[in-house]
Amino acid sequence: MATARSFPALAVLNRVILWAVFLTLAVICVYPMIWLFLNAFKTTNDMFAATWGLPKIWHWENFSTAWNYGISRYLLNSLVVTTATVVVELSLATMAAYALVVLNFRAKAAIYTLILGGAILPPEVSLIPLFRVMAETGLYNTYFALILPNVAFGLPFTTFLIRAYMTGIPGELREAALMDGAGEARIFREVYLPLCRPILASAGLISAMRVWNEFIFALTFVESESVKTVTIGVMSFAVALRADWGVLMAGLALSILPILATFLVMQRQFVGGLTSGAVK
Template sequence: MRKTALSALALAIALLFAFPTYWMLSSSLKPRGEVLSTSYDLVPTSITAQNYVTALTGSDFLRYLGNSLLVTLTAVACSLVAGTLAALAMSRFRFRGRKGFLLLVLVAQMVPFEALMIPMFLFMRDLNLLDRLPSLVLVYWICTLPFTIWSLRGFIDGIPVDLEEAAMVDGCGRAAAFRRVTLPLLGPGLVATSVFAFITAWNEFLYALVFMRDEDNRTLPVFLQTFQNAFGTDWGATMAASTLFTLPVLVFFLVVQRNMVSGITAGAVKG
């Protein structure tokens, strides 16, 4: 009875969190007149693809999609490379100022990046990076790097150092031991961290809105506001564009989710 009750509670919570997504999807398939209906139909009485046609052909959707993918993937890749090296140093080396650096990483993770809007804007202006996609890459890299370092440090701490020492006894240098032993075992940590970094950079709106005044360089979060005008908001097209907006994240998660839960380090050390 207790297991059944807990399962029912978990199912109810899952449905509660899944309902907004279902409502977005169902609203994207409704005709414009039914989207704002007060009947709140859970199942659309009529289905149309016109909202998706409007979202795809009403503006340069593919251009904005390409901008978002370019900026997000580049920022995530840079964050993983720099975060892995920094986390390795924090986990394996002992040096003066190590605890202070870890504290600074934690503080940087807790700082609301909206508070850094003005200094970041002035910094990008002085570097002549406004209205340029590299500015967003730099900002998203800064936003995701503290969590990447903090998270990967925990994963590296969970990998026995005996494995690296055994590889170095067999003739590997420290870099080769990390590349051949630790890095393959770090796969689940890299995947889990990359998912968080990807979602953080993909959903960012404020910096993309402020820094990208040229419409050709805008990203998908900024694109969603184009369906609002002086005559109201086209909610059907907005819901359709929002559904399309979630697909890259879903695809990215499905590609890497098998590695997120794999316990590769289990039983790695004999005895």
């Protein structure tokens, strides 16, 4: 971007202001998490006395208390639900995308619209009937009650992403394979899937983040500690520990530690993956 060449002083001033703005924003965005982690080591009294400072005594036991309070189980449940959702969702979306890109069939445009259309409907509009279905089929309070709707609500965007990527794969590859006598299933598996690896990674990451953070289904469709995911887990955790901020904050810190660690280690891939689909 051009600086105002004729007014060097102004240009310098602009630069200083921009630095100040971005530094402030960066601190505002990051500091709450640092505050969370530092205060997770304090007792409630220390915290009230000095919310800014480093802990005088590092109370590591806050973390073990929180861990034993149920955070470990919630994390495990989230892991199960997230993994299952991502695997099923990616499989179905990739199959649908393959057909939408390479196969010729009737009502194709209408079907694609129907799949994409799901993206505009918020979970609220299906919540009450879904709740009844879960109750009547006995799925209520099981992992399936979370996995199935999570897959369904994630499919539109995932299919969109994968389809857009597949249109960039030259059709000649498939035609050559057809000549060699390969069937669609084999072309899908041996030609398209390997080529789609980058977009599958991105779509999988987006979907995993969405499911890991999902709230309204988890709030509505499960109630036992043994199936609660971490988002709902920390809610009940927070209610139970209103008075013990140190342990509460240690619990919150533990609950985000897996995501945070992954993000900090692979932030380039993370930002790249989560923003794929920004341009067509």
